[in-house]
Amino acid sequence: MKKLINNPENAVNEMLEGFVKAYxxxxxxxxxxxxxxxxxxxxxxxxxxxxxxxxHEPAHAGYVGEGMLDAxxxxxxxxxxxxxxxxxxxxxxxxxxxxxxxxKNYTGDIxxxxxxxxxxxxxGIEVEQVVVNDDVAVEDSTYTTGRRGIAGTIFVHKIAGxxxxxxxxxxxxxxxAEKVIKNVKSMGMALTSCTLPAVGKPSFTLGDNEMEIGxxxxxxxxxxxxxxxxxxxxxDELLNKIFDNLKLDSGDxxxxxxxxxxxxxxxxxxxxxxxxxxxxxxxxxxxxxxYIGNYMTSLDMAGFSITLLKLDDELKELLxxxxxxxxxxxx
Amino acid sequence: xxKTVYSYIKAMRDIIVENKDFLTQLDAEIGDADHGTxxxxxxxxxxxxxxxxxLDLKNVLKKxxxxxxxxxxxxxxxxxxxxxxxxxNVAVDNTMxxxxxxxxxxxxxxxxxxxxxxxxxxxxxxDAMEPAYEAFVEVIDSGGSVQQALEKALEAAKxxxxxxxxxxxxxxxxxxxxxxxxxxxxxxxxxxxxxxxSILKNYMK
Numbered sequence: 001m002k003k004l005i006n007n008p009e010n011a012v013n014e015m016l017e018g019f020v021k022a023y024x025x026x027x028x029x030x031x032x033x034x035x036x037x038x039x040x041x042x043x044x045x046x047x048x049x050x051x052x053x054x055x056h057e058p059a060h061a062g063y064v065g066e067g068m069l070d071a072x073x074x075x076x077x078x079x080x081x082x083x084x085x086x087x088x089x090x091x092x093x094x095x096x097x098x099x100x101x102x103x104k105n106y107t108g109d110i111x112x113x114x115x116x117x118x119x120x121x122x123x124g125i126e127v128e129q130v131v132v133n134d135d136v137a138v139e140d141s142t143y144t145t146g147r148r149g150i151a152g153t154i155f156v157h158k159i160a161g162x163x164x165x166x167x168x169x170x171x172x173x174x175x176x177a178e179k180v181i182k183n184v185k186s187m188g189m190a191l192t193s194c195t196l197p198a199v200g201k202p203s204f205t206l207g208d209n210e211m212e213i214g215x216x217x218x219x220x221x222x223x224x225x226x227x228x229x230x231x232x233x234x235x236d237e238l239l240n241k242i243f244d245n246l247k248l249d250s251g252d253x254x255x256x257x258x259x260x261x262x263x264x265x266x267x268x269x270x271x272x273x274x275x276x277x278x279x280x281x282x283x284x285x286x287x288x289x290x291y292i293g294n295y296m297t298s299l300d301m302a303g304f305s306i307t308l309l310k311l312d313d314e315l316k317e318l319l320x321x322x323x324x325x326x327x328x329x330x331x
Numbered sequence: 332x333x334k335t336v337y338s339y340i341k342a343m344r345d346i347i348v349e350n351k352d353f354l355t356q357l358d359a360e361i362g363d364a365d366h367g368t369x370x371x372x373x374x375x376x377x378x379x380x381x382x383x384x385x386l387d388l389k390n391v392l393k394k395x396x397x398x399x400x401x402x403x404x405x406x407x408x409x410x411x412x413x414x415x416x417x418x419x420n421v422a423v424d425n426t427m428x429x430x431x432x433x434x435x436x437x438x439x440x441x442x443x444x445x446x447x448x449x450x451x452x453x454x455x456x457x458d459a460m461e462p463a464y465e466a467f468v469e470v471i472d473s474g475g476s477v478q479q480a481l482e483k484a485l486e487a488a489k490x491x492x493x494x495x496x497x498x499x500x501x502x503x504x505x506x507x508x509x510x511x512x513x514x515x516x517x518x519x520x521x522x523x524x525x526x527x528x529s530i531l532k533n534y535m536k
Binding site for chain 2: 053075076077078079080081082083084085106107108111112115137138139145148196198199203204216218219220221223
């Protein structure tokens with residue numbers, strides 16, 4: 001394993017230190033905790049708290065700031081943060097208007113955030129939660145834990161964040177977050193696996209001519225393995241699966257996210273986007289805005305995911321609302 | 332009780348640390364490759380917080396549960412933490428009375444099932460824990476010794492681990508794999524079985 005680290009056990013801590021040293025204008029770290037909050041918090045609004053395992057940078061700390069999150073809690077690599085940490089985040093950002101937890105649909109994340117939520121409610125803090133499950137690679141049935149939360153989570157941060165910034169109530173912010181969740185679908189693929197600092201070897205191995213379709217964001221194996229194909233064919237496969245799960249008609253409007261998994265050159269993401277754009281436009285669907293880059297990564301994995309968010313007037317207005325955070329600046 | 336509860340917690344820590352890479356490897360096959368790392372970090376933190384002087388069963392189990400919840404993370408933290416906390420709730424002083432042990436085991440099992448919203452047959456820790464509990468109670472109820480009960484429980488847990496190889500995961504991260512999860516044993520069922528093994532070994536020491 002070759003990594004730019006000092007000690008695997010201290011990786012998360014050192015990453016957070018480097019992050020807050022880079023962006024003091026945006027964020028600070030709560031003492032002795034893996035919790036990042038705004039350095040200039042806005043009061044009198046609903047507070048948004050998200051978080052999850054580390055290794056997905058810039059998620060989630062990169063989205064702490066105006067128009068998005070109020071706090072992000074970082075767990076160990078690919079490991080949900082613990083309830084005490086989430087609880088401290090809730091306490092730190094609540095200013096009487098209530099707190100919305102944005103959780104990705106993983107067994108561990110839900111258990112830890114719910115325990116934290118119970119602790120905060122015992123103290124009289126109003127807490128609501130939404131669970132993001134945008135990954136269409138996974139079948140959604142009563143016999144599974146349901147779909148994973150992946151890059152679509154950023155649209156939830158963005159839109160719920162805008163609603164909160166504009167003065168929405170806790171219920172209103174929660175409602176709009178749930179509307180995003182209903183209308184956002186993603187699907188990803190990997191060209192290479194990824195290596196956890198504490199493990200030292202790749203989570204799975206792929207041959208030179210192989211790719212893994214339907215991966216999540218934790219180096220977990222995908223739904224199936226296939227021979228590598230040209231970018232356009234891969235895009236079509238992922239998009240078709242998304243279209244199967246998101247009803248879109250000519251005249252509809254969408255936001256598109258082409259998300260790199262950490263080690264994918266922007267060149268390749270742009271190549272993929274060229275095809276994505278063509279396919280969508282050919283269906284008579286209007287693209288309101290495209291986001292290309294590393295938004296929700298999986299350490300050093302090469303690969304990407306496509307996310308489509310179907311917009312209505314409300315979602316569109318909130319999507320285009322300004323945000324000013326380390327990882328997403330939009331005016 | 333000849334051996335301190337602390338010695339049991341330490342034995343658990345040792346067996347988890349010894350098998351850290353093995354557990355992580357199992358998790359890499361069907362999950363996210365961190366089970367061994369997380370469990371080792373958690374049990375190390377717990378042992379660090381305790382000392383030889385901590386003799387009160389209830390108190391030590393409670394400290395262990397809280398320690399696991401605040402240091403393991405993932406799904407294992409709340410699940411194993413709950414297991415210890417629930418057992419602590421029904422522990423009576425320092426009694427190792429077999430019937431009290433049965434009640435502690437039951438409380439722990441119910442706690443894990445409730446926290447994880449899982450039942451047997453979903454390729455989780457329950458597949459080792461529930462048969463182990465049933466075997467333990469059966470031996471105690473028919474007048475067997477604690478050692479015999481632990482031996483039977485371990486046997487049942489190991490069979491449970493083997494059983495997880497044959498089924499599709501429907502809970503936890505492995506459930507995303509669907510049929511691809513068949514053939515792999517569940518890391519959580521495995522770590523539970525290791526803990527049971529460490530308890531038996533320490534008991535017999």
